[in-house]
Amino acid sequence: xxxxxxxxxxxxxxxxxxxxxxxxxxxxxxxxxxxxxxxxxxxxxxxxxxxxxxxxxxxxxxxxxxxxxxxxxxxxxxxxxxxxxxxxxxxxxxxxxxxxxxxxxxxxxxxxxxxxxxxxxxxxxxxxxxxxxxxxxxxxxxxxxxxxxxxxxxxxxxxxxxxxxxxxxxxxxxxxxxxxxxxxxxxxxxxxxxxxxxxxxxxxxxxxxxxxxxxxxxxxxxxxxxxxxxxxxxxxxxxxxxxxxxxxxxxxxxxxxxxxxxxxxxxxxxxxxxxxxxxxxxxxxxxxxxxxxxxxxxxxxxxxxxxxxxxxxxxxxxxxxxxxxxxxxxxxxxxxxxxxxxxxxxxxxxxxxxxxxxxxxxxxxxxxxxxxxxxxxxxxxxxxxxxxxxxxxxxxxxxxxxxxxxxxxxxxxxxxxxxxxxxxxxxxxxxxxxxxxxxxxxxxxxxxxxxxxxxxxxxxxxxxxxxxxxxxxxxxxxxxxxx
Amino acid sequence: xxxxxxxxxxxxxxxxxxxxxxxxxxxxxxxxxxxxxxxxxxxxxxxxxxxxxxxxxxxxxxxxxxxxxxxxxxxxxxxxxxxxxxxxxxxxxxxxxxxxxxxxxxxxxxxxxxxxxxxxxxxxxxxxxxxxxxxxxxxxxxxxxxxxxxxxxxxxxxxxxxxxxxxxxxxxxxxxxxxxxxxxxxxxxxxxxxxxxxxxxxxxxxxxxxxxxxxxxxxxxxxxxxxxxxxxxxxxxxxxxxxxxxxxxxxxxxxxxxxxxxxxxxxxxxxxxxxxxxxxxxxxxxxxxxxxxxxxxxxxxxxxxxxxxxxxxxxxxxxxxxxxxxxxxxxxxxxxxxxxxxxxxxxxxxxxxxxxxxxxxxxxxxxxxxxxxxxxxxxxxxxxxxxxxxxxxxxxxxxxxxxxxxxxxxxxxxxxxxxxxxxxxxxxxxxxxxxxxxxxxxxxxxxxxxxxxxxxxxxxxxxxxxxxxxxxxxxxxxxxxxx
Numbered sequence: 001x002x003x004x005x006x007x008x009x010x011x012x013x014x015x016x017x018x019x020x021x022x023x024x025x026x027x028x029x030x031x032x033x034x035x036x037x038x039x040x041x042x043x044x045x046x047x048x049x050x051x052x053x054x055x056x057x058x059x060x061x062x063x064x065x066x067x068x069x070x071x072x073x074x075x076x077x078x079x080x081x082x083x084x085x086x087x088x089x090x091x092x093x094x095x096x097x098x099x100x101x102x103x104x105x106x107x108x109x110x111x112x113x114x115x116x117x118x119x120x121x122x123x124x125x126x127x128x129x130x131x132x133x134x135x136x137x138x139x140x141x142x143x144x145x146x147x148x149x150x151x152x153x154x155x156x157x158x159x160x161x162x163x164x165x166x167x168x169x170x171x172x173x174x175x176x177x178x179x180x181x182x183x184x185x186x187x188x189x190x191x192x193x194x195x196x197x198x199x200x201x202x203x204x205x206x207x208x209x210x211x212x213x214x215x216x217x218x219x220x221x222x223x224x225x226x227x228x229x230x231x232x233x234x235x236x237x238x239x240x241x242x243x244x245x246x247x248x249x250x251x252x253x254x255x256x257x258x259x260x261x262x263x264x265x266x267x268x269x270x271x272x273x274x275x276x277x278x279x280x281x282x283x284x285x286x287x288x289x290x291x292x293x294x295x296x297x298x299x300x301x302x303x304x305x306x307x308x309x310x311x312x313x314x315x316x317x318x319x320x321x322x323x324x325x326x327x328x329x330x331x332x333x334x335x336x337x338x339x340x341x342x343x344x345x346x347x348x349x350x351x352x353x354x355x356x357x358x359x360x361x362x363x364x365x366x367x368x369x370x371x372x373x374x375x376x377x378x379x380x381x382x383x384x385x386x387x388x389x390x391x392x393x394x395x396x397x398x399x400x401x402x403x404x405x406x407x408x409x410x411x412x413x414x415x416x417x418x419x420x421x422x423x424x425x426x427x428x429x430x431x432x433x434x435x436x437x438x439x440x441x442x443x444x445x446x447x448x449x450x451x452x453x454x455x456x457x458x459x460x461x462x463x464x465x466x467x468x469x470x471x472x473x474x475x476x477x478x479x480x481x482x483x
Numbered sequence: 484x485x486x487x488x489x490x491x492x493x494x495x496x497x498x499x500x501x502x503x504x505x506x507x508x509x510x511x512x513x514x515x516x517x518x519x520x521x522x523x524x525x526x527x528x529x530x531x532x533x534x535x536x537x538x539x540x541x542x543x544x545x546x547x548x549x550x551x552x553x554x555x556x557x558x559x560x561x562x563x564x565x566x567x568x569x570x571x572x573x574x575x576x577x578x579x580x581x582x583x584x585x586x587x588x589x590x591x592x593x594x595x596x597x598x599x600x601x602x603x604x605x606x607x608x609x610x611x612x613x614x615x616x617x618x619x620x621x622x623x624x625x626x627x628x629x630x631x632x633x634x635x636x637x638x639x640x641x642x643x644x645x646x647x648x649x650x651x652x653x654x655x656x657x658x659x660x661x662x663x664x665x666x667x668x669x670x671x672x673x674x675x676x677x678x679x680x681x682x683x684x685x686x687x688x689x690x691x692x693x694x695x696x697x698x699x700x701x702x703x704x705x706x707x708x709x710x711x712x713x714x715x716x717x718x719x720x721x722x723x724x725x726x727x728x729x730x731x732x733x734x735x736x737x738x739x740x741x742x743x744x745x746x747x748x749x750x751x752x753x754x755x756x757x758x759x760x761x762x763x764x765x766x767x768x769x770x771x772x773x774x775x776x777x778x779x780x781x782x783x784x785x786x787x788x789x790x791x792x793x794x795x796x797x798x799x800x801x802x803x804x805x806x807x808x809x810x811x812x813x814x815x816x817x818x819x820x821x822x823x824x825x826x827x828x829x830x831x832x833x834x835x836x837x838x839x840x841x842x843x844x845x846x847x848x849x850x851x852x853x854x855x856x857x858x859x860x861x862x863x864x865x866x867x868x869x870x871x872x873x874x875x876x877x878x879x880x881x882x883x884x885x886x887x888x889x890x891x892x893x894x895x896x897x898x899x900x901x902x903x904x905x906x907x908x909x910x911x912x913x914x915x916x917x918x919x920x921x922x923x924x925x926x927x928x929x930x931x932x933x934x935x936x937x938x939x940x941x942x943x944x945x946x947x948x949x950x951x952x953x954x955x956x957x958x959x960x961x962x963x964x965x966x
Binding site: 105138141318331363 | 600705827
């Protein structure tokens with residue numbers, strides 16, 4: 001059908017203005033409609049098929065050529081259509097890649113509840129080639145009991161029921177082992193998929209979204225991230241060289257009405273402080289008086305230079321303490337098995353949280369963990385790691401004293417993987433970390449350990465991350481070169 | 484101090500009444516106070532130490548002998564004190580067991596956010612000795628590829644990096660395999676700890692607490708439980724024999740403003756319905772128009788009698804579908820590896836959810852899954868299970884027709900583990916399930932599959948749960964005996 005001439009009372013200029021106006025008003029929806037139609041046509045005809053010509057579309061749909069060409073441009077951008085000059089538009093071969101699909105509608109559907117994983121993902125990042133890691137939360141591969149773990153796994157998967165449903169709270173023998181380690185009762189142990197999962201269950205189960213949770217400051221960024229994902233507000237309680245300060249903890253409970261305190265009483269991350277025996281009793285009494293839970297993150301239990309101090313859970317008579325005991329720190333990142341130890345209604349809620357969330361921990365992993373910790377190699381491995389930690393800590397201290405005298409070590413901890421280092425006040429922490437990375441050494445910036453404003457520039461240095469002693473020293477030299 | 488004689492204006496009888504009244508009023512708090520005091524004394528003096536005598540306590544505290552003896556009885560019940568007739572009370576040796584500690588303060592701290600795990604825990608419950616299971620979501624142990632899994636695991640843990648940190652989204656090869664299975668792109672795949680964990684991440688990431696989520700009715704109770712734990716309200720959309728009804732889905736989106744629809748389009752649990760090709764397109768269009776996500780739970784992908792219909796995710800151009808593909812149904816409960824396939828910001832949010840929640844899936848499990856699905860035994864196993872499902876389904880249908888003609892099978896599905904059975908309207912479903920259990924057969928009550936009121940008595944019968952064909956028939960006979 002040939003196009004109608006404009007009605008005589010409208011001039012040609014006016015007609016163009018009206019058309020432009022209408023096209024601006026309707027453009028978006030018209031383009032979208034034509035694009036939808038062509039998308040369907042391309043899909044129906046299949047890859048490579050020729051689509052209707054622009055001329056046909058203009059005629060059949062009563063839209064402008066501009067609309068058609070914009071719709072085709074959109075589909076080309078989506079990777080669904082290709083155009084060949086002089087030949088027209090064709091359905092693109094194959095399915096478009098995800099990056100090209102338009103998923104911007106999701107932004108509306110998802111809202112603003114962004115989960116911030118930068119702290120955690122940063123801790124788990126692998127260093128690039130040639131970069132020396134002085135960060136991370138695990139033993140270097142050279143220090144891991146890989147042979148023992150694989151032997152344990154080989155024994156575990158030979159059992160006929162290795163792939164069956166385990167008891168939902170975990171293998172009884174493994175629960176007994178965990179209980180005996182900290183002086184708890186077997187029935188109080190829930191086997192979970194690693195320490196991070198334990199923290200997630202604990203935060204979600206013990207406090208409601210919007211509620212405050214008390215944390216040491218500085219503290220482990222993974223705990224801050226999971227508390228935040230559970231909708232909790234982290235309120236900072238200062239620590240000194242003997243761990244959290246009980247009088248400030250009591251004040252924080254009183255001011256906030258918090259019902260949960262998360263802490264690492266032994267070889268605290270990042271400072272390395274260990275709560276004294278006397279303070280342990282005070283902290284328990286303070287939490288008890290506040291009617292609050294203590295989440296005791298005992299991630300460093302096997303990383304100390306001597307016998308660990310009594311766990312808070314072993315001193316607790318009232319179900320105040322929810323204890324987290326993880327195996328991956330002392331073994332390898334992929335032994336994702338930990339114990340969550342609790343009593344009373346809290347224990348039931350934690351169990352329900354895991355069952356609904358992810359059912360249970362894969363039985364072969366549980367059997368492997370049990371084989372590993374009950375084999376003779378376990379004690380040998382503990383002794384080896386303990387010795388190596390001592391040597392590396394001395395080496396790191398010496399290297400810092402020699403190459404980086406401006407850095408001030410917070411304290412010399414009785415073990416652990418890290419040193420917490422105070423930098424001169426005028427240091428730009430972020431810039432230093434970035435310069436160090438360019439110089440070939442990864443260090444952990446202090447600010448990620450603070451739930452609120454950091455008091456000044458700090459870095460955390462992990463002596464167990466480099467492959468060997470030479471690499472550890474070289475890492476410090478590279479770091480010093482950036483000052 | 485000798486006891487005072489009563490004042491002369493009060494008779495001895497009156498005095499006893501007053502004392503009784505006061506003791507009833509104050510008894511509880513007095514007993515608690517004395518018990519607290521003795522508890523502290525027992526702890527201070529240490530195991531085995533003799534406590535103050537009842538006589539001393541009565542005199543020093545000004546309480547009645549009854550109060551003292553009740554306080555001692557309470558501590559005895561708690562396991563903190565032992566009494567020796569004629570010698571008095573002593574601090575008990577050792578630490579009291581958890582069941583005896585008083586954790587009732589937790590009830591206040593925890594509030595009312597009880598997690599209901601009865602539906603899930605029930606599905607995972609092991610039948611007692613001699614009880615035939617016609618319930619559960621897994622293949623019977625006899626049908627599981629245990630040898631192949633253990634061989635795959637043995638190969639996997641021989642690799643030197645078996646215990647190292649995997650890439651956070653999963654092993655690239657495993658992601659590629661999952662992507663190829665459903666026609667998605669490798670980059671869109673996140674490896675997670677089983678299908679249940681996948682649902683937890685999806686519900687938590689795609690909707691905010693308090694928001695509605697559309698579900699089929701009936702539907703999988705594990706999905707209802709995890710949606711509820713994420714704070715979501717499940718809104719039911721009816722299904723018929725071709726799956727969910729698109730016009731009702733559209734209406735439900737319009738009425739509720741929901742942004743998420745959870746469904747099992749292939750061999751739906753519990754009805755066995757498979758969404759037709761035409762409806763798949765309609766459901767996609769409806770969700771697209773609503774600006775909503777579809778969580779496509781493809782748990783039955785490998786349980787059908789023929790090639791599975793195209794996954795919704797393979798028909799989706801806009802990142803509408805979040806696909807869940809699990810390996811445990813076709814293999815064994817402890818192969819806790821699944822894929823969560825998504826695009827756009829939703830994919831990033833799901834990744835962040837897993838990293839913050841539990842870091843990553845243990846590498847040995849991922850390596851095992853990859854070895855398992857790429858070994859020649861995988862195709863053989865699929866064929867074996869497919870054949871066995873066909874045989875067992877026919878057997879169950881025949882047994883029902885013969886022994887339980889009053890039961891009406893909803894439809895004969897093209898595979899899957901279950902039949903959905905309608906019982907005569909006058910049946911008391913709960914009583915029947917209970918009678919069946921006493922008669923030695925476990926069946927799944929229909930009501931747990933409904934987010935709202937069930938339309939009538941139903942049960943779900945799982946033909947892959949019994950050890951063999953004879954046990955399957957015997958199960959139906961036992962069930963029939965209770966009608």
